[in-house]
Amino acid sequence: MSIWIQRSDDPGPHGTGPLAGLRVAVKDNVDVAGLPTTAGCPDYAYLPDRDAPAVAALRAAGAVVVGKTNMDQFATGLVGTRSPYGPVPDSRRPAFISGGSSSGSAVAVATGAADIAIGTDTAGSGRVPAALQGIVGIKPTVGVVSTEGVVPACRSYDCVTIFAADPARADQAMGVMAAGAPGRAWPADTRLAAPPRPTVAIFADLPELDPVWRAAFDRTVTALRQRGATIVEIDPAPFLAAARLLYDGALVAERYAAVGEFIETHPNAVDPTVASIIRAAREIPAHRLVTDRAELERLRALAMDSLGDADALLAPTTPMHPTIAQVEADPIGVNSRMGTYTNFCNLFDLCAVAVPAGMAGESCFGITVFARPFEDAVALDIAVSITGDAEITRPWPLAVAPVCELIVFGAHLRGQPLEHQLHALGARWAGPVRTAAAYRLAALDTTPPKPAVTRCEGGVSVAGERWLLAPAALGRFLAALPAPMQLGAVELADGTWHTAFGCDGSAAADGKDISEYGDWRAALAAGAVG
Numbered sequence: 001m002s003i004w005i006q007r008s009d010d011p012g013p014h015g016t017g018p019l020a021g022l023r024v025a026v027k028d029n030v031d032v033a034g035l036p037t038t039a040g041c042p043d044y045a046y047l048p049d050r051d052a053p054a055v056a057a058l059r060a061a062g063a064v065v066v067g068k069t070n071m072d073q074f075a076t077g078l079v080g081t082r083s084p085y086g087p088v089p090d091s092r093r094p095a096f097i098s099g100g101s102s103s104g105s106a107v108a109v110a111t112g113a114a115d116i117a118i119g120t121d122t123a124g125s126g127r128v129p130a131a132l133q134g135i136v137g138i139k140p141t142v143g144v145v146s147t148e149g150v151v152p153a154c155r156s157y158d159c160v161t162i163f164a165a166d167p168a169r170a171d172q173a174m175g176v177m178a179a180g181a182p183g184r185a186w187p188a189d190t191r192l193a194a195p196p197r198p199t200v201a202i203f204a205d206l207p208e209l210d211p212v213w214r215a216a217f218d219r220t221v222t223a224l225r226q227r228g229a230t231i232v233e234i235d236p237a238p239f240l241a242a243a244r245l246l247y248d249g250a251l252v253a254e255r256y257a258a259v260g261e262f263i264e265t266h267p268n269a270v271d272p273t274v275a276s277i278i279r280a281a282r283e284i285p286a287h288r289l290v291t292d293r294a295e296l297e298r299l300r301a302l303a304m305d306s307l308g309d310a311d312a313l314l315a316p317t318t319p320m321h322p323t324i325a326q327v328e329a330d331p332i333g334v335n336s337r338m339g340t341y342t343n344f345c346n347l348f349d350l351c352a353v354a355v356p357a358g359m360a361g362e363s364c365f366g367i368t369v370f371a372r373p374f375e376d377a378v379a380l381d382i383a384v385s386i387t388g389d390a391e392i393t394r395p396w397p398l399a400v401a402p403v404c405e406l407i408v409f410g411a412h413l414r415g416q417p418l419e420h421q422l423h424a425l426g427a428r429w430a431g432p433v434r435t436a437a438a439y440r441l442a443a444l445d446t447t448p449p450k451p452a453v454t455r456c457e458g459g460v461s462v463a464g465e466r467w468l469l470a471p472a473a474l475g476r477f478l479a480a481l482p483a484p485m486q487l488g489a490v491e492l493a494d495g496t497w498h499t500a501f502g503c504d505g506s507a508a509a510d511g512k513d514i515s516e517y518g519d520w521r522a523a524l525a526a527g528a529v530g
Helices: 053-060 103-110 126-133 167-180 213-228 237-249 250-265 273-280 284-309 324-329 331-338 378-385 417-424 472-479 503-510 520-525
Strands: 005-006 023-027 064-069 116-121 136-139 159-164 199-203 230-234 312-316 351-360 363-371 404-408 429-434 439-444 450-455 464-471 485-491 497-503
Touching: 005 103, 023 053, 023 103, 053 064, 053 167, 064 103, 103 116, 103 126, 103 159, 103 167, 103 439, 116 167, 126 136, 126 351, 126 363, 136 167, 136 378, 159 167, 167 378, 213 230, 213 312, 213 351, 213 363, 213 378, 237 250, 237 284, 250 273, 250 284, 273 331, 312 378, 324 331, 351 378, 404 439, 404 472, 429 520, 439 520, 450 485, 450 503, 464 472, 464 520, 497 503
Parallel strands: 023 064, 023 116, 199 230, 199 312, 404 497
Antiparallel strands: 005 064, 116 159, 136 159, 136 351, 312 363, 351 363, 404 464, 429 464, 439 450, 450 497, 485 497
16 A cells, blocks of 8 residues: 555564554654665665664554555655655545655554554644644654654754544653653743633634635634634734745755755655755755744744734644645645645744644645644643543643642632633643641631631641642742742642642631631632631
8 A cells, every 4th residue: 555665564562551552653754673764765775773762652652563654755745745655645535645744654544554653744744644634643842752763854843743533642642752752851831731711823814725725714713712712813924934934945955964965876766856855955055044044033033923922823734635636737836835834833943733623625624723832732722622522631741841739729729710820820720639637727818718728636638629830830829929828738638748828827827717618619609708
């Protein structure tokens, strides 16, 4: 089949980890020990003696490699047709493209030949085929998953990605991969959740978008607004200008640095379109690359400023779904249009989640949620709200980012008047808890009313909630705490100790004792507070 370059005859024993028995397909620019890496070019092939860290991480968690997948040669393309192994067609309509360059990986998941698949993404290769195949593609923040053992396309912007049929499985696999193949360090001020009613930016103009696809996108935006999101329109100009820089400017010199020497010495081994794109970078002077990178930074500043207070950006993943014949007739032009809403992502150091959003005529329609670097959990939350899948309670960034816990008992509980302060810090609700039976609960005379929880002999078990937030966010929260509130350690019913709201002992003594309720909400409902 055209989706495979090589099937694995010896996938190895099933593991016992969280991915035990799941079948994983691997894009053929990512090393799998014992299987040739060709990057879609047989004459380039080499035989790695070890897995790329991303592959090793999935295998260590029990996943089974079932083969290497076809791709646009040297990951240069968004169409899935630039391969000597043959084009990879759409999984539903063989006259249409699959999308690329991670074409075989996406189709392997869409057809059920694999449960998860590794792709790569520089200009959209981990998102475009996800959209056209009606599956999920997670493209993490640039560099957070190691690209060791990956044939580079543009080394500065390459990412390892995951495909799966639904967000939960994609999230699980990405968490395993990010934890087992770590790259760039996570900062201490990561937002760990989207707010319940996020602000989502969309482009005020959507060039190149097919009218039927525009209608599908408008339906998605309307549904998101009905779920409580605030929608704001922003200027697409800096985003689209950056997208053009990736191929029309000097940044393509990185592709020549990666495989240009091979192309020069093996001219008959390379797809003519791929060769023309990469070889064109041979004569680009160094000063142009410096100039274009400075222009890219200028455009990024404009783009981020236009996002303002928005939590994320929403865009169609692709503007259309062309046929294989249309690509053959205009290989450069069609490919360029396919990258209209993807090329800028890695250049701006954004994270992205591509998810299906219904149909556009006979084609699967997909959207992408973009968020700022390291706000991968924010993008995932909003994407899942669009698909209608079950909430992911512990998204993959929590497996790798610095995380602190905070136990709250009163005005910061969900549905209470100060909950918004935690959302503003990017905190994530992690469920109810109860303290050990060693605490007193009192109501303080404050506005709004707040509880005082203090440890004492003969105390009761007090109900609370666990929230997760970044260390820097916890620090900001502590710095803003008004007297007499303070943070301290509290013992939970399971005997563990955690950071929690406490109160100055003398202030607590002046409060109204409501320990008999053992629960702030119960005391409110009984009229015992206020």
